Amino acid sequence: MIVTLTDQPFEPGALVTAFCADRQETGAVATFVGLARAEAGAAAALELEAYPGFTDAAIGEVAQAAIERFKLHDVRIVHRIGRIAPGEAVVFVATAAGHRREAFEACDFLMDYLKSRAPFWKKEHCPDGARWIEPTDRDRTDAERWD
Amino acid sequence: MARVLLFGRLADQAGWRERSIDAGDLATLRSALAADDAVLGEALAGPGVQVAVDKALVRGEAILAAGTEVAFLPPMSGG
Incomplete structure (x- = not known):
């Protein structure tokens, strides 16, 4: 298991190829790639702040x-x-399992x-300034499905 | 000296992200920060602000050895 935080753009295809290589017993690999939306010009850029050593450790635990x-x-x-x-691309997640259901879930x-x-802090830069973003209600209820 | 780190809106509000402050425990550190910037002191005590000492979350009081890293973390947004 590897967790990486990077301030450089990355190529999801190369990550999938590397993740799938040299597997004998894995029958399923599920991947997700999240992209930054333009919001029809309302969002000029997204800025994500992490606490190195804390954020990656917390993600590694999960x-x-x-x-x-x-x-x-x-x-x-x-x-x-x-x-x-x-x-x-903002985020890449790949999971490997014996069968597809576990990998998807x-x-x-x-x-x-x-x-x-x-543990990220998200700022949206818009044409009329910048603002800090909190999780949406949808994000929260999605996460609660697994509690 | 403790190494104090601010994240997210707290750093924007304070106008700094990192500072060294002489304090032997968390309460003394909070008082020193509030004495310097009352609005920041209030924000640091505000709802949802968590404290990590050497990258581990703490609740309440904590002793700060020399070189300890203290981070004030506003509510996390997810990625």
């Missing part, structure tokens, strides 16, 4: 819990930090956590 809960073979998470332009579980509870 990834480990997912491995146990869904009997995964492996997890890979890459999350952008810093300023992110519309269209760029674990990917969904990890994304619900990352979107609502992971």
